[in-house]
Amino acid sequence: MHNRYMAAAALMLLSASINTTNAQQNQVIPLDTAVRTGKLPNGFTYYIRRNTEPQQRALFYLVNKVGSILEDDDQQGLAHFMEHMNFNGTTHFPKNELVDYLQKVGVRFGADLNAYTSYDETVYQLPIPTNNPSLVTKGIEIMRDWAQGALLETDDINKERGVILEEKRLREGVAARLQEKTMPVILNNSRYTFRNPIGTDTILKTFPVAAIRRFYHDWYRPDLQALIIVGDINPVLVEQQVKQQFASLKNPDHARPRPDYKIELTGKNQWLLLTDPEITATELEILVKHPGTELKTTTDYLQAVKRGLFNQLLAYRLSELSQQANPPFLGVKAGIGNLTGGLAQFGFSVTAKPGKLKEAFELAWSQVEQVKRYGFTQTELDRAKTAYMTNLEKAKREVSKTPSNNYVAEYQQLFLNGAATPGFDWEYRFMQQQMPGIGLADIQAVATQYITATNRDIFVAGPEREKGNLPDSATVQEWLAKVSTAALQQYKDVAANEVLLPKVPAGGKIIARKHIPAVGVEQLTMSNGVKVWLKPTAYRNDQIQFMSFAPGGINKYSDADYPTASNTIGIIGGSGLGEFSPLQLSRMLNGKSASVGAYIGGRSQGINGGCTTDDLETALQLIYLRYTAPRKDTVLFENAVARSREQIRNKYDNPGNVFSDTVSNVLSNYHYRLSPVTQERLDSVSLDKAFEIYRDRFADAADANFVFVGNFNTDSIAPLLETYLGALPALNRHEQPVILHSSVPKGKLIKTVEKGNDNKATVLLVYHGDCKYSEDEQMQLQALAEILQYRLLTSLRETAGEVYTPSVQGGMTKEPDQRFSINVSFGCAPEHVEHLVGLVQEDIINLQKKGATSDELLKYKAGLRQQYELQVKSNEFWLQYIAGKVEKKEELKPLPDVEKRLNKLTGSSISNASKRYLSGENSIRFVALPEKKKD
Incomplete structure (x- = not known):
């Protein structure tokens, strides 16, 4: 499933019935012809693709079907340790010379050069500049070293022990303690339970170097490895180099078979009660485990789409539930997803308000039961399908700008799991044919398959002091039985209003135009005083980004009003627009690619957002409504305050919160406006005052500057700008920002x-x-x-x-x-x-x-050049650059000469x-x- 337009989780999702024609059922999905792939006689696999997004860059990934699951009992943690050692000395780069070399060509350690180890794989990543052919050759050489050229010198191994133990130490905390208790249950006490990739202290401290050398000899071998290279390269030449370099890799004599470990389903249900002094809220989680399937055929593909639609529909239902008055929970989520060891899962969790776990669970689980019993409505499904196809159409327009890392992710799944990667054109055609045939029965079949009562794990976790008030297994079973036998009404969907803005405003006129050729910008001045800065680009095929700013902001309000002022955007901005609640607005915008948010900073306020070219008018209507039609919602306000109150109540049970708030307090010198939120402040927040503040901040756009960057024609969009931005209210108050100073303690x-x-x-x-x-x-x-x-x-x-x-x-x-x-x-x-x-x-x-030193300067300058080259070729960069210059009243000049500055x-x-x-x-x-x- 192409991750350009679908959540990565959808790759893993598994489902039921099909509506394909007989000719298309269970056909093997073809491999995209744009990728060059092959397998050498030693079993080594490669995938090579030319892609110029970004230009003069390539991504090199070495993927190993080697993870912690393959460790012997005396090797726990050594798969991950081995990953570290590949950076600490290889055939062509002894000691730490690899990192040193790469930094000098602009590859940053951690940010660019990295790796990870999981249960089943170890993956190394390396981005390489390709403007110099020798760097491409060097990149292949590095990959060859990683594949089978680690030196594993005793001194280097012993030095790395402390680093690994410190990495393990960073993971300590309440999450790690809970995971230590839940994972044996989730993993059914399988081998995965005893192969946590980070390992054990005892082995990490004391393992003999022969143990890691044995692991390396057994498993780092060509029949378990693949090289992925995607970027601005010549695939033919690169393929020749790959064959030359990797043909000499050797599999060990009498190679150990690579077991395909799986977690076996037991058919049993499990229960676990967890308490900890640092847990800040009570949560009930249900996890139903199922066999996983592959993504190789047209049937598999369509099933994954149906699971994606199911997740989208269920998330919307739960979102709607969260917006009811005074719900007993703080949050609820559910959906189908991937689990390790060849399993899939239906997961559900609800976080309750204090003393409300029973009510929270029954209300939230009743939604799951309702979906299982009755499914969804046709209008709900139609909206979900429309949203899916809209994203697909959007992806089609951007296909030539697909970033290389998207292709890498696909080929990685192809090698590790056999997941199909047919290319966008195939996927687009397939879904155009198949989407109309997906019906309500298909989606309900997903619910029936995954929401079951066997292979079910139930966890209840809460603060240690609440242990006596938490339910036991029998009690939760009673709750489940009650919901499963309750009389539930079918869901009634409310039709969406199809008109966002019933009456188009009269608008204004452009009264002045100014060209700034130095940066390719045109400035428009509207009759209401609004200034618009336009920069057409071709960095993306179908993207427009925008923002506005005007002097004012939160600083204009007193300390007494500050708690309300600082929360105004969250309160009013999150309450919908005009007559539309957030859910109604979401329905209204379904099938559109336009998003507009408002902000109120310390010294300014405005909007920000983005859209596709076709949906620019919708985006401008949303901008107009953000300024002229704010909405307040008592229910949403009271729910938000209740959630915040609970977050504050037990906040300091978590040591991390104590530390971070201490840092904030000290660095602000205990400034009132920069201090953490308290219950007293929260109690002073007023919905009516927030609404008043919002309207005041957006009542006057006469001094507002709007910046638009993206793929548009300035003359073509000018009439739309006149209609909507020219209609924004103008009181000509000519406000000045209020400057508030804070200090950091001296000495x-x-x-x-x-x-x-x-x-x-x-x-x-x-x-x-x-x-x-x-x-x-x-x-x-x-x-x-x-x-x-x-x-x-x-x-x-x-x-x-x-x-x-x-x-x-x-x-x-x-x-x-x-x-x-x-x-x-x-x-x-x-x-x-x-x-x-x-x-x-x-x-x-x-x-x-x-x-x-000269080496340090070389590294910094090389890294900055590489970052800068990529940054300046993005809409995001130019949006911030233009806005920053205009807001500071600085001249819009060509970008500074980086080399001249670096020379200093x-x-x-x-x-x-x-x-x-x-x-x-x-x-x-x-x-x-x-x-x-x-x-």
């Missing part, structure tokens, strides 16, 4: 939070202060931050082995105050905090004394920058630690 400060019992620490070092803002200085700061991160990866991770991934983020603001900050963060063992903070300081001192980065300039920005004169150390154990 050196240490703030420690002790909360929770997990044996882990979180460290955040904040270096901050005033500065003189300029774009050149901002680049110096960002370069400094990234170069410091290079060093911390070496000192904290590679050398000390006490951190998994240190992060350094640098930023500079121009308004309302010229300030900078550099944040250094990492997780570690509590006993290592002082040592690691000392190492950070050593790296900073070294930067101040000696500046950046030198070893000594980084030294000077480190003295300015990392002096430590104003610095805050935040540390989260576990609670001290009481005697």
Whole structure:
């Protein structure tokens, strides 16, 4: 199933009856002819495709049918460990030379260069610039090394133990504790239960190096491997190189058979009650397990579409339920999806308000029972089918702009699971033929097949203090029986009004036009004062993005009104438009590709959104309604407040929330408007006041600037802009933004939070202060931050082995105050905090004394060039660039010469920058630690 237009989950979904003609039933889906594929005599498979989105880039993926499920008892965690070792020394790149080399050609470690290990596969990813043919050759060489060229030197293995253990430590917490208890149930105590990819502490600390070498020898072999290369390449030449490089791979003598492990269904139901001090709400989850199927034939494909439609229809029903007055739950979700080990599942979960689990479950599960008993209505199905085909048509118009990673994902599923990838044209034709034949009986058959009472796991999880109030298995069975025998009425669908805007406004006129050839922009001035900035592009075939801004914002309101003002968009913006509730609006817009949201920032307000070319008028109507027809809804408001109240009530049972709110409070110097929400503030929020604030903020568009970027003709869309933007209200208030200043505590400060019992620490070092803002200085700061991160990866991770991934983020603001900050963060063992903070300081001192090395500058500059080249070829970039310049009242000039700015980065300039920005004169150390154990 093509992930250009359908959720990835739909790839995995499984279903029932078919409405295909006899000639089309169960035909094998053909392979897309645009991909070159083959299998070498040693069993190695490859998929190669030319694709120029983005240009001068290619994605290289090495996919191995090798995961933790293949580990012997003494190898638990070593499939994932092996993934790490492929970055720590291969035939052509000993030690850490691989990462070093790739960074110098602009490939960033983590962001671009990465890998993952799961139960059944290990996948390595590498994006490569293709403007230099030698880099393509080098990319293939790297893939060859990853396939069978790891050195696995003893010292490197032993050094990596600490890194892996720190990665495992980061996962500690309430989610990990719950997973440890639920996974044996979900996985039916199969082999998967005992092969968590992260492994066990004991083995990771003590395994002999022979164990990982044995795993590598047994399983990293060509008959279990595939190379995927998609991008701006010559497929014929690349195929020749692949054959030359990978033909020499060897399968081991007497190769171990690769078992196809599956989770067996037991036909039994299971129950588990879970409590934990850090759980903040009570939840009931039902998981019904089913055999999985393949996606190889036309029958399989159509079944997957039906499951996708079922999920869409059920989600809509549950969304409607959530908008009833005072529901007893905080959230509910359900649907069919994939489960590991060759299984599929129907999953359901409901999160209840305190003391309302029974009511919450019965109300939510009754919707599931209603669907199983009666199915859906014809109008519901028609809307779902229309939405599906609309997305398909949209995908058709964008097919030439399909990004390479979409194709990679398809070929990966083809290799691992045999999932068909016929290409878009086949899929489009097939669904045009088959969609009309999908009927109500088909969708109800999905419900009948998946919503069953066997192979059913039920979990109830709640706060430790609520343990005595949680139901037992017999009680939940009584609830289920009650719903299954209750008298339920058939669902009655409400027809959607087909007219979004009954009366087209009179509109205004364009009174001035100005061309700005330097950036390809045309500025229009409307008779009501609205200014429109238009930049036609061809980055996408059928996309228009837009936003507006005008001075004003939340800062115009007093502290007393601030809780309401800061929530106004959530309250009013989420209540629908005009006479339409959110659900009615959703029905109205079904089959349209237009979305418009409103925002109110600190010093401005406006809208943002996007649409296809055909739906521009609909988008403009939505903009007009956002300004002129806000809607308030008492039910939705009270439901939102109730949810927020519950989120606040137990918020600080979670140690992460305690730490993050402490950081926010300290960095804002406990500024009222930047502090976390409290119950007292929430109680002061007023629906009527929010409605008043919204109308006030959008009552005057005379000073509004609209920016449109995308594939349009400025002359063709001008009449529509006159009609709708020219009709926006204009009071000519000429407001000025209110500037509110905040401060960060000066000097050196240490703030420690002790909360929770997990044996882990979180460290955040904040270096901050005033500065003189300029774009050149901002680049110096960002370069400094990234170069410091290079060093911390070496000192904290590679050398000390006490951190998994240190992060350094640098930023500079121009308004309302010229300030900078550099944040250094990492997780570690509590006993290592002082040592690691000392190492950070050593790296900073070294930067101040000696500046950046030529290698570090080369890496930063190469990475920035690669990022910049991609960024400037997107509608998103130009939308933000134009809006930013206009809002700051800066001239719209050609993009800055990046090379000229990069030339200003030198070893000594980084030294000077480190003295300015990392002096430590104003610095805050935040540390989260576990609670001290009481005697």
